[in-house]
Amino acid sequence: MLLLAHTLTGAVIGAKVSSPWLSFALGFTSHFLLDAIPHWNYPVPQRIHIRDFIVFWPDLTAPALLVLAFIALHPSALLAICFGVTGSILPDILTLTRHHVSLKRIFAPFRKFHEKIQHEIPFTPGVLVQIAYMLVLLALLRL
Ligand SMILES: [Zn+2]
Numbered sequence: 001m002l003l004l005a006h007t008l009t010g011a012v013i014g015a016k017v018s019s020p021w022l023s024f025a026l027g028f029t030s031h032f033l034l035d036a037i038p039h040w041n042y043p044v045p046q047r048i049h050i051r052d053f054i055v056f057w058p059d060l061t062a063p064a065l066l067v068l069a070f071i072a073l074h075p076s077a078l079l080a081i082c083f084g085v086t087g088s089i090l091p092d093i094l095t096l097t098r099h100h101v102s103l104k105r106i107f108a109p110f111r112k113f114h115e116k117i118q119h120e121i122p123f124t125p126g127v128l129v130q131i132a133y134m135l136v137l138l139a140l141l142r143l
Helices: 003-016 020-036 050-073 075-099 108-116 123-142
Strands: none
Touching (some): 003 075, 003 123, 050 075, 075 108
16 A cells, blocks of 8 residues: 555544554554555665655655644644554565665565565556545544
8 A cells, every 4th residue: 555545544543542552553453454455556666766756755745744734633642643653654664674684684574474465456446445445534534
């Protein structure tokens, strides 16, 4: 799933769950459930060049703005939102350990598991699934 969908999930969890650590655990767990849903994701190259950020920046800046918006709307849940978002995106961040000499081997089983649960589909249905998911999540937040 896109970073935006994971971030929204973590922010919603944080806004609804007052405990930061519970929010973190739920956000972390949610990541794997979401990645198992058929979705589209942009390919992350083995070596990231500056020009690659043209592809990535919308999926980096939109989540950052989303977190700021959630914190502004739910200031008392600041810590829970930050922990929820951290948990929800941590699995994707850990996949970057493949570029680190010593962390590469330690996290290899985790990366293998993370890659195995991915269910990627073509762009249009894969993005529509994520938009629908985020709209449902936002609707649930209002309940
Ligand atoms: Zn993932």
